[in-house]
Amino acid sequence: MIRACLLLLLLPTVACSDDSAPASAQEPDGPKLFVSKNCSTCHGPKHEGTFMAPPLAKLNLHWNAEDLAGFLKEPNVWKQKTPRLAEHAKHYRSPMPPMFGTDEERRTLAEWLLTLP
Ligand code: HEC
Numbered sequence: 001m002i003r004a005c006l007l008l009l010l011l012p013t014v015a016c017s018d019d020s021a022p023a024s025a026q027e028p029d030g031p032k033l034f035v036s037k038n039c040s041t042c043h044g045p046k047h048e049g050t051f052m053a054p055p056l057a058k059l060n061l062h063w064n065a066e067d068l069a070g071f072l073k074e075p076n077v078w079k080q081k082t083p084r085l086a087e088h089a090k091h092y093r094s095p096m097p098p099m100f101g102t103d104e105e106r107r108t109l110a111e112w113l114l115t116l117p
Contacts, residue, residue, distance in 0.1 A: 030112020037099055039101070047116060053096070054088050060114045068110035072099040 029108070032038055042053035049055030053114065057086040062084070071078040079085045089095060097108055 006104060030109050033101075033105055033109045034112070037101060039099075039109075042094075042096075051092075052094065053092055056113060057116055059116060063110075063114065065107060065110045065114060069103065069106040072106045072110060073082075074098060111115075
């Protein structure tokens with residue numbers, strides 16, 4: 001119920017900004033980037049995890065936005081200095097690839113990832 005109300009509140013806002021801003025000036029948003037940057041291919045469409053990659057949940061226990069954006073840019077660097085990630089990596093066939101895109105896109109995606117329950 002709460003979720004439904006939130007959606008109703010958010011939808012008009014999204015619709016308005018879509019109408020008023022030219023495509024290039026729109027803020028990219030987290031869920032869209034998650035799909036367009038192929039994160040969902042490995043982590044699953046609902047970031048539930050697959051045999052390719054771990055579930056993405058409660059990331060705020062381990063990350064802040066700046067570090068997480070840095071990880072998306074250079075996952076290997078972070079894997080080397082973070083035993084927890086190195087341990088994750090052992091269970092998956094291919095490593096997490098760097099995310100191509102702008103710093104702003106990585107930051108937007110990181111901030112959204114941190115809100116996942
Ligand atoms: C080729 C499959 C693949 C793709 C594509 C991929 N990942 Fe990953 N990701 C992994 C694997 C495997 C790990 C575990 C660490 C490692 O092996 O590098 C991981 C780890 C992570 C973590 C750390 C999880 C934790 O517990 O701290 C985050 C966050 C993450 N990925 C987000 C993303 C995002 C956002 C994208 C899209 C930009 C993405 N991943 C694309 C495979 C992938």
